[in-house]
Amino acid sequence: MKNETLVIGASTNPNRYSNIAIKRLRGKDLNVRALGLRKGEVLDVIIDDEKLPYKDIDTVTLYLNPNRQVDYYNYIISLKPRRVIFNPGTENMEFVKLLKENNIESEIACTLVLLSTSQY
Known part of the structure; x- marks a missing residue:
């Protein structure tokens, strides 16, 4: 599948934001790995x-x-994604710098908000 989203930190717990994100991504018919x-x-x-x-x-x-x-x-750099989204609580300027050095965009944002505002 092309243009997949990889959710890292995925959980089967329905109260976890990663779980909610997977459900919302699939609800928009996006391809998801976890x-x-x-x-x-x-x-x-x-x-x-x-x-x-x-x-x-x-x-x-x-x-x-x-x-x-x-x-x-x-590992993430080896996947060569177009972008990495840092959800609330995951902000990491050291990693942002490494991503930039490897020509990978980073976004400090909330996947759920991006999806709900059609900015994903």
Whole structure:
């Protein structure tokens, strides 16, 4: 699938924002991949628990605190997404700088707000 969104920090817990984001992304018929600590499923999206070499990732949307993001820097850069969205609480200027150095856009925004205002 082309132009996929990868949700990192995905959870099967319906109260988590990552879970809500997956549902809203799918509700807009967007292609979604998910990576979390545990395998699971949200709607028709499988949550993987290992860093797979996904292809055609357009957007990575983060639901990981900055300290946990460090282990994902090289992985996310290797996916060559067009952009990375830092949701509230995930802001990380060190990672923003690394992304810029690798010609990857970053956005400090809320995926749910972007979707609800047709700015996604």
